[in-house]
Amino acid sequence: MWSIIDFCIIVLCLILLFSETEETGEKIEGGFGDMMSKKGYIGNIWRPILALFVFIYYYSKITKISLYTILCYYLIGVLGYYLWHVRAHQKTSMMYKTHMKHHKEDYPIDDFYGDKSKANIKLFGNQNNPPTFLQLLNPTKSMSLHIEHDGWLYLIIICILLFGKYIFKTNNYTLIYIFIGYIIIACVGSSLHISYHIRNFEFQKYAWYRELRMLHYFHHSSNKNYTMVNILIDIMFNTLIFN
Numbered sequence: 001m002w003s004i005i006d007f008c009i010i011v012l013c014l015i016l017l018f019s020e021t022e023e024t025g026e027k028i029e030g031g032f033g034d035m036m037s038k039k040g041y042i043g044n045i046w047r048p049i050l051a052l053f054v055f056i057y058y059y060s061k062i063t064k065i066s067l068y069t070i071l072c073y074y075l076i077g078v079l080g081y082y083l084w085h086v087r088a089h090q091k092t093s094m095m096y097k098t099h100m101k102h103h104k105e106d107y108p109i110d111d112f113y114g115d116k117s118k119a120n121i122k123l124f125g126n127q128n129n130p131p132t133f134l135q136l137l138n139p140t141k142s143m144s145l146h147i148e149h150d151g152w153l154y155l156i157i158i159c160i161l162l163f164g165k166y167i168f169k170t171n172n173y174t175l176i177y178i179f180i181g182y183i184i185i186a187c188v189g190s191s192l193h194i195s196y197h198i199r200n201f202e203f204q205k206y207a208w209y210r211e212l213r214m215l216h217y218f219h220h221s222s223n224k225n226y227t228m229v230n231i232l233i234d235i236m237f238n239t240l241i242f243n
Helices: 004-018 046-063 067-088 096-106 119-124 147-166 172-195 207-219 231-236
Strands: none
Touching: 004 046, 046 067, 046 172, 046 207, 067 147, 067 172, 067 231, 096 147, 147 172
């Protein structure tokens, strides 16, 4: 049963996420990229992380699956993504060539918005009208869709679900909604990822977004900052840098 408290929590979360609208045109000090967090400040990233866990809580409530189960599968899933991303940066990986095309050809650190490479023109056409977040939820606009690259991530998800079914005896109802949850988080994360490379994107008026964009900029110049939103995983594995 939903209550006025639930309504207030959701409204408060949305206010915290979308209330800051300062447009300052900040630049990374000594680096490249406009509309990023100044001097490596990450004091607002708690906002999307909070929104993520509020989503997990209400996803549990809507599906009537225990919060403990949802959290366990989320943590296993995000760990799987992290390990996949780390592996994609290793030269011995089958994913390396495709992954480095994104890093070094389409969006290198001196062309983070793909102006020289024309990467965004190829994806989205006229850059005078940048795509919206909702448009980026289309996987063909935000994912590589190369089986040798994305296929390993799909395999990790399948293995997690099979492990849950046959080892932990998770019922099919729960597994279906875990899978749907993975799809939702993957689409949102992938959309945010490609949006970091879009000049004048609609979210850049929010401080938390500029901070996430800055972290991703540093990711393109180092083997750090592997997560798109939940930097707690990078903190756990000592792979977070922000200046």
